[in-house]
Amino acid sequence: MMIQSLLDTDLYKFTMMQVVLHHFPGADVEYRFRCRRTGVDLAACADEIREEVAALCTLRFTEDELDYLRGLRFLKSDFVDFLRLFQLDTRYIDIAPAPEGGGALDIRIRGPWLHTILFEVPVLAIVNEVYFRRTQPQPDYAEGRARLAAKLALLGQPGQEACKIADYGTRRRFSRDWQEEVVLATRARLGTQYAGTSNVWLAARYGMTPLGTMAHEYVQACQALGPRLRDSQVFALDTWAHEYRGDLGIALSDTVGFDAFLRDFDLYFCKLFDGVRHDSGDPEQWGERMLAHYAAHRIDARSKLLVFSDGLTAPRIVALYERFRERCQLAFGIGTDLTNDLGYEALPIVIKMTRCNGQPVAKLSDAPGKTMSDDPGYLAYLRQVFGGAAEPAP
Structure with a gap:
């Protein structure tokens, strides 16, 4: 079992999750997986990745882990109480070889934001570890x-x-x-x-x-959750400041x-x-x-x-x-x-939010190749609203 604790993730998943609980508890989202390098056979790993994710979904926070989180001054007691009840659910994640073939892997996460936000980091870690166990059975x-x-x-x-x-x-x-x-x-x-x-x-x-x-998914979600698209970034920053009152x-x-x-x-x-x-x-x-x-x-x-x-x-x-x-x-x-530097080429993999409450959301990256969306029309509109560079959709 590669992931043995729900704490085995990045802190900003918890800080964003608390904002979701307090401000957007009814939001529904979709995430998509992407490997930014072609020719990598991840499809062969699909069954093992699925097994590891199923094991991840059996985990619950222990009392010691909850006590640790409660000791972080910016995490509130009601949020930690919610985590006491929390468990990831396999119903919200699909893992399979991609229809286009070529070794591509299709991972889709769909469901309530509050119940899916903790998938991203451990799932990416699982994909990496499964891949390198297969390709480098005797690591240097x-x-x-x-x-x-x-x-x-x-x-x-x-x-x-x-x-x-x-x-x-x-x-x-x-x-x-x-x-x-x-x-x-x-x-x-x-x-x-x-x-x-x-x-x-x-x-x-x-x-x-x-x-x-915070991570990009938080600001992206506010494109659908805020009062209007042009004000979504301001809305995200204002909501964050309201939640944390000077922390983070x-x-x-x-x-x-x-x-x-x-x-x-x-x-x-x-x-x-x-x-x-x-x-x-x-x-x-x-x-x-x-x-x-x-x-x-x-x-x-x-x-x-x-x-x-x-x-x-x-x-x-x-x-x-x-x-x-x-x-x-x-x-x-x-x-x-x-x-991840033992002399082997690392996997350039990401999981990004693509929809929130049924509406497309996206990141307009300042670096070529990092923009990710499943809706080219929305990307064009987003660039028009914010004046972003005209990078083509993947």
């Missing part, structure tokens, strides 16, 4: 440890003590055991540079800081394009949120524009946090740190390159 852990040691040596150089590193690698990890080894080694080598992990199970088990706020103050900047985000992220939000997270597009340009945006609103960027989390590597982190250090606060969330 010595190579993985050597690669990890080189990365940590680069990140832990003298003079970089303020370069804060976090693990964001649950969904595309090589395996659960490997992520655990990597995270423990990272904390041991980097010491105070290590900020924590997005993985709640690891955070609870080893006394680490759990990290995370990192805004996600790229759901409908960075230009649209800057238009919506006015003086009120600049002051209200502690910082902003980058997840697509050129990080140097993004950082410069974000600092200029703060300056235009007469805000000292040194009081704000920029979080970089898009496809980071150790050399990339060092370069970004050197460019932006002392101009703002910085944090770096490193995912696949940390938890």
Whole structure:
């Protein structure tokens, strides 16, 4: 059984889930799986993935796990009480070889948002682990440890003590055991540079800081749940601030394009949120524009946090740190390159929300290939409303 605890997921699934419980308990959603690389035979893994997901759906939160969640100041008692009753349900997820063939895998998740939101991260982790067990039955852990040691040596150089590193690698990890080894080694080598992990199970088990706020699905859902489409991003930020009252103050900047985000992220939000997270597009340009945006609103960027989390590597982190250090606060969330680098090509897989309450929703990415929708007409309309780049639908 690959997933042995419902805590084995990213913190932002719980923080978003609490917002769903309190503000959108009746919302229904659909998610779709996608592998961004062609020619990968995941269809052969379908039966084993289905078995692992069935095992995932037998899990319940234990009393110790609930006590841990109750100790997080931003999670409210009624939400933790709801989790006491929670269990994932196989009725809401379908897994099968894709009709188009070629080894593609079709995973569809449909049902109440409140009861499906916790599928994404463990299902992606299962797909990864099943695939690599099949293709790499004798993993080269010595190579993985050597690669990890080189990365940590680069990140832990003298003079970089303020370069804060976090693990964001649950969904595309090589395996659960490997992520655990990597995270423990990272904390041991980097010491105070290590900020924590997005993985709640690891955070609870080893006394680490759990990290995370919101993901694209939350802002996407607000396209259907808000008063009107053009105001959906503002509605998402306002609802988040209303729920958390100053906690979890990192805004996600790229759901409908960075230009649209800057238009919506006015003086009120600049002051209200502690910082902003980058997840697509050129990080140097993004950082410069974000600092200029703060300056235009007469805000000292040194009081704000920029979080970089898009496809980071150790050399990339060092370069970004050197460019932006002392101009703002910085944090770096490193995912696949940390938890799935044993010398094998990682799987570029995602599960994205495509519909909410029967209406299409989408992310307009600042990076080619990351836009995902099942409705090209809606994508065109979304770009018209928010002024996004004309990237073709997949």
